[in-house]
Amino acid sequence: MSEFGFSSTADDVLEGRDLSGKRVFVTGGYSGLGKETARAMASKGAEVVIAGRDEEKLAEVRAELERETGGRIETILCDLASLQSVRDCAAEARERFDLIDLLINNAGVMACPKDRTADGFERQFGTNHVGHFLLTNLLVPLLEKGDRPRIVNLSSRGHHIDEVHFDDPHFEDRDYDPWLSYGQSKTANVLFTVGLEERLKDRGIHAYAVHPGGIHTNLGRHMTEEDMARLSKRIAASAAEDGKKPEGFKTIPQGAATTCYAATASELEGRGGLYLENSHVAEVDDESRTEGVRSYAVDRDKANRLWAMSEEMTGERFSY
Numbered sequence: 321m322s323e324f325g326f327s328s329t330a331d332d333v334l335e336g337r338d339l340s341g342k343r344v345f346v347t348g349g350y351s352g353l354g355k356e357t358a359r360a361m362a363s364k365g366a367e368v369v370i371a372g373r374d375e376e377k378l379a380e381v382r383a384e385l386e387r388e389t390g391g392r393i394e395t396i397l398c399d400l401a402s403l404q405s406v407r408d409c410a411a412e413a414r415e416r417f418d419l420i421d422l423l424i425n426n427a428g429v430m431a432c433p434k435d436r437t438a439d440g441f442e443r444q445f446g447t448n449h450v451g452h453f454l455l456t457n458l459l460v461p462l463l464e465k466g467d468r469p470r471i472v473n474l475s476s477r478g479h480h481i482d483e484v485h486f487d488d489p490h491f492e493d494r495d496y497d498p499w500l501s502y503g504q505s506k507t508a509n510v511l512f513t514v515g516l517e518e519r520l521k522d523r524g525i526h527a528y529a530v531h532p533g534g535i536h537t538n539l540g541r542h543m544t545e546e547d548m549a550r551l552s553k554r555i556a557a558s559a560a561e562d563g564k565k566p567e568g569f570k571t572i573p574q575g576a577a578t579t580c581y582a583a584t585a586s587e588l589e590g591r592g593g594l595y596l597e598n599s600h601v602a603e604v605d606d607e608s609r610t611e612g613v614r615s616y617a618v619d620r621d622k623a624n625r626l627w628a629m630s631e632e633m634t635g636e637r638f639s640y
């Protein structure tokens with residue numbers, strides 16, 4: 321049981337830790353939760369590689385974080401909505417870096433209008449899951465050289481909305497719904513965590529999925545004010561159904577806490593394949609609207625099915 325909770329910040333969780341000598345790779349590291357995770361870890365001495373798709377933003381945030389933390393920040397281009405860009409990024413990473421200790425798969429898009437990635441995947445599934453599936457597997461050789469390496473996948477309580485539709489992940493035979501799509505992609509993040517743990521635990525690499533909380537960031541860029549009001553109502557109704565008060569939003573430093581906890585907590589040593597919220601391991605729960613991980617998101621058969629489907633989509637096999 322951890323001593324941290326809803327209000328803990330990334331700095332609280334990392335208090336007293338020395339991350340010098342660690343290399344942390346953060347996707348979507350120039351904004352929102354990724355940037356705060358990068359800042360907090362660099363402040364504790366880690367070298368942080370921020371991956372992003374916009375060269376100017378990368379340079380700007382690199383300078384800002386180096387100034388603020390006095391740490392070493394590296395940048396690398398990676399558009400998760402393009403398998404070619406992911407392959408180029410991984411190849412460059414393998415040339416520039418000898419190892420990675422912590423991989424934080426943080427980048428994501430939420431509830432965007434129907435769109436496709438460069439490879440024709442539905443954008444949320446393609447970016448949030450397929451891009452990270454390929455990147456992670458291509459970085460495993462570097463993770464294997466890390467010290468007690470961990471992979472943290474940013475999922476969401478949004479995974480309660482829906483499971484993965486293996487028969488139609490790209491909304492070809494059903495009407496597109498931005499929230500069902502987000503829910504599917506965030507369930508995929510948890511199933512991928514289970515699949516990674518199963519395959520990599522004997523190599524000393526452990527994987528964790530995280531719900532960071534509800535935080536105002538750029539993630540809401542596709543939402544109108546009406547969407548936001550509807551979401552707030554839905555959150556309030558869910559809490560009422562569970563007989564609770566609505567949890568409320570977290571600040572960005574609070575939102576990055578569970579990621580930092582999953583990446584560093586010593587009580588998680590040697591065990592992964594877990595879903596965490598509020599810096600705690602969550603229970604499997606198919607009823608609660610306000611907490612827990614759905615059983616369909618931690619189902620080993622579904623995790624294996626997703627692995628095989630993702631290999632087919634990327635055209636590469638990753639057997640360990």
Ligand SMILES: NC(=O)c1ccc[n+]([C@@H]2O[C@H](COP(=O)([O-])OP(=O)(O)OC[C@H]3O[C@@H](n4cnc5c(N)ncnc54)[C@H](OP(=O)(O)O)[C@@H]3O)[C@@H](O)[C@H]2O)c1
Pocket residue numbers: 347348349350351352353354372373374398399400401402425426427428429430447474475476477478531532533534535536537538539540
């Ligand atoms: N905020 C919340 O309430 C909340 C709740 C639950 C889960 N989460 C999860 O937390 C993670 C971080 O989200 P956030 O709230 O910090 O949102 P954010 O500020 O919008 O950050 C998301 C990051 O992902 C990047 N990204 C999007 N598409 C990309 C692509 N094709 N290739 C590479 N990078 C891409 C964005 O870069 P660009 O600026 O270039 O687009 C941005 O840096 C997401 O996975 C999200 O699902 C957030």
